[in-house]
Amino acid sequence: MGRVALVTGGTRGIGESICVKLKLKGYKVVANYGSSDRVAQYFTEKTGIPAYRFDVSDMGSVIDGIGQIEAEQGPIEILINNAGITRDGTLHKMPAENWDAVINTNLNSCFNTVRAVLKGMRKRQFGRIVNVSSVNGQMGQYGQANYTAAKAGVIGFTKAVAQENAGRGITVNTIAPGYVDTDMVRAVPEDVLQKIISTVPVGRLGKPEDIARAVLFLIDDDADFITGSTVSVNGGQYML
Ligand code: CAA
Numbered sequence: 001m002g003r004v005a006l007v008t009g010g011t012r013g014i015g016e017s018i019c020v021k022l023k024l025k026g027y028k029v030v031a032n033y034g035s036s037d038r039v040a041q042y043f044t045e046k047t048g049i050p051a052y053r054f055d056v057s058d059m060g061s062v063i064d065g066i067g068q069i070e071a072e073q074g075p076i077e078i079l080i081n082n083a084g085i086t087r088d089g090t091l092h093k094m095p096a097e098n099w100d101a102v103i104n105t106n107l108n109s110c111f112n113t114v115r116a117v118l119k120g121m122r123k124r125q126f127g128r129i130v131n132v133s134s135v136n137g138q139m140g141q142y143g144q145a146n147y148t149a150a151k152a153g154v155i156g157f158t159k160a161v162a163q164e165n166a167g168r169g170i171t172v173n174t175i176a177p178g179y180v181d182t183d184m185v186r187a188v189p190e191d192v193l194q195k196i197i198s199t200v201p202v203g204r205l206g207k208p209e210d211i212a213r214a215v216l217f218l219i220d221d222d223a224d225f226i227t228g229s230t231v232s233v234n235g236g237q238y239m240l
Contacts, residue, residue, distance in 0.1 A: 178234025
């Protein structure tokens with residue numbers, strides 16, 4: 001059996017695609033989810049991948065959840081921080097709870113999960129961590145001060161943790177997806193979304209598999225010289 005890989009927010013959208021691709025490659029995949037038992041049950045029936053419910057924004061919940069996964073499935077050697085939410089709206093009207101919810105779920109979650117798996121990875125001298133950011137963390141986005149701050153934070157976090165653990169066989173990288181065809185993106189008002197798509201040189205939304213492919217590349221055992229990088233998968237929407 002392959003290495004144990006945990007994908008947060010893994011039961012639908014980009015996370016689901018990552019789970020499926022990793023399983024096909026022989027990894028022992030475990031999904032985390034935050035709210036819908038019904039979706040998680042359907043996901044597990046369809047894919048055979050176990051799903052564990054815990055709140056990535058809460059340290060206690062993460063420690064319990066990861067403890068249970070490691071007891072039941074083995075040590076986590078690969079961590080994909082994919083869970084994320086949006087609470088879009090312009091800043092002058094943004095309630096503090098929408099700021100907090102997005103920072104906690106999209107950025108503090110990375111602290112919580114990485115902190116929980118890092119000790120084991122350092123001891124075993126192997127680890128692959130991929131944090132999912134966003135093109136909007138790189139370029140900013142009208143109506144997303146909370147989301148862009150969190151996703152830009154993920155990029156800085158990745159670089160710091162990559163430096164700290166490079167000597168221990170652990171790589172830490174960011175993937176910055178563009179607009180991908182998921183429920184999250186489909187929630188953007190249609191006229192706004194069409195305008196955004198018109199700025200994408202490839203001329204379409206991304207597919208979840210486009211992101212999953214990049215994850216597979218970064219977590220390979222042989223990808224040990226790639227760390228602290230930000231891999232943009234955005235159809236050319238933003239070129240750094
Ligand atoms: N640049 C400049 N002006 C813009 C604009 C932009 N990008 N987007 C909207 N506006 C303008 C509108 O044209 C409108 O102008 P008028 O009043 O002159 O008609 C005005 O802003 C509306 O402003 P409001 O403050 O009233 O906006 P609102 O409270 O209705 O909120 C919004 C609008 C929620 C921000 C809405 O525009 C929206 O949902 N935008 C999309 C945000 C987005 O791209 N989210 C990405 C979600 S998917 C994701 O995050 C995944 C990922 O990683 C890529």
